[in-house]
Amino acid sequence: MIIAVDGPAASGKGTIAKALARHYGLPHLDTGLLYRAVALTVRRLDLDPAREADAVAACDFDDALLADPALRSDEIGQLASIVSAHPLVRAALLQRQKRFARQDGGAVLDGRDIGSVIAPDADAKLFVKATPQIRAQRRHKELQAHGSPVSFDKVLADIRARDARDSGRSTAPLVMAPDAALLDTSFLSIEASVQKAVALVDARRAKAAE
Numbered sequence: 029m030i031i032a033v034d035g036p037a038a039s040g041k042g043t044i045a046k047a048l049a050r051h052y053g054l055p056h057l058d059t060g061l062l063y064r065a066v067a068l069t070v071r072r073l074d075l076d077p078a079r080e081a082d083a084v085a086a087c088d089f090d091d092a093l094l095a096d097p098a099l100r101s102d103e104i105g106q107l108a109s110i111v112s113a114h115p116l117v118r119a120a121l122l123q124r125q126k127r128f129a130r131q132d133g134g135a136v137l138d139g140r141d142i143g144s145v146i147a148p149d150a151d152a153k154l155f156v157k158a159t160p161q162i163r164a165q166r167r168h169k170e171l172q173a174h175g176s177p178v179s180f181d182k183v184l185a186d187i188r189a190r191d192a193r194d195s196g197r198s199t200a201p202l203v204m205a206p207d208a209a210l211l212d213t214s215f216l217s218i219e220a221s222v223q224k225a226v227a228l229v230d231a232r233r234a235k236a237a238e
């Protein structure tokens with residue numbers, strides 16, 4: 029079974045995808061980490077994220093980088109949304125994600141274009157959303173817990189900027205696939221969000237089995 033989980037920054041899609049992977053015993057890929065790894069490589073090599081050729085050169089990163097805590101910063105999230113808008117960067121990371129999705133037994137992937145581009149044939153697709161204000165509160169709390177001094181206003185502005193870039197780019201923009209189920213986590217706890225996600229996936233599977 030392939031489960032595609034898409035949504036904007038800090039909507040809770042990673043938390044839900046991880047929980048679904050645990051629930052159904054499937055491997056999970058946070059595809060945002062791939063774009064963050066490109067961004068971090070660009071930063072460390074002092075390349076220009078807005079130059080497609082520079083960003084493409086950074087796609088050949090060492091997989092060990094995927095475990096680097098530096099990937100989680102707000103700055104790298106912003107840079108990731110700049111490098112991810114380059115069509116050649118997306119092309120460089122495409123097959124790896126498709127292979128992960130198609131592995132025997134299935135997988136759970138979360139990102140922006142999983143249901144639309146990476147796994148359009150997924151058995152279940154969720155589009156996770158929450159208001160920008162609530163997403164910023166959650167991300168701000170998370171960053172503070174990791175010792176970041178960033179202000180709430182900066183986090184909210186960054187979230188809005190990232191939403192605009194991710195939805196507005198011409199290649200593989202953030203969109204809800206027409207056959208995805210919408211899950212608004214704005215007023216749900218993590219536990220309630222996960223329960224709802226499992227119910228939505230089970231409903232899709234039951235419908236497919238009819």
Ligand SMILES: Nc1ncnc2c1ncn2[C@@H]1O[C@H](COP(=O)(O)OP(=O)(O)OP(=O)(O)O)[C@@H](O)[C@H]1O
Pocket residue numbers: 035036037038039040041042043044060105166167170213216217218219221
């Ligand atoms: N329903 C919820 N209620 C409260 N906090 C939540 C909820 N869902 C997720 N969170 C918290 O919000 C933060 C963002 O969640 P998460 O990392 O899952 O989002 P994301 O959509 O994967 O973000 P990104 O796109 O930036 O990777 C985390 O600190 C997480 O614990």
Ligand SMILES: Nc1ccn([C@@H]2O[C@H](COP(=O)(O)O)[C@@H](O)[C@H]2O)c(=O)n1
Pocket residue numbers: 037038059060061063064105108109110112113138139140141142190194
């Ligand atoms: N499938 C994806 C996943 C991510 N991106 C871009 O990477 C940025 C960081 O992603 P997070 O999920 O870790 O927040 C994100 O803002 C997107 O620009 C993508 O394009 N496609």
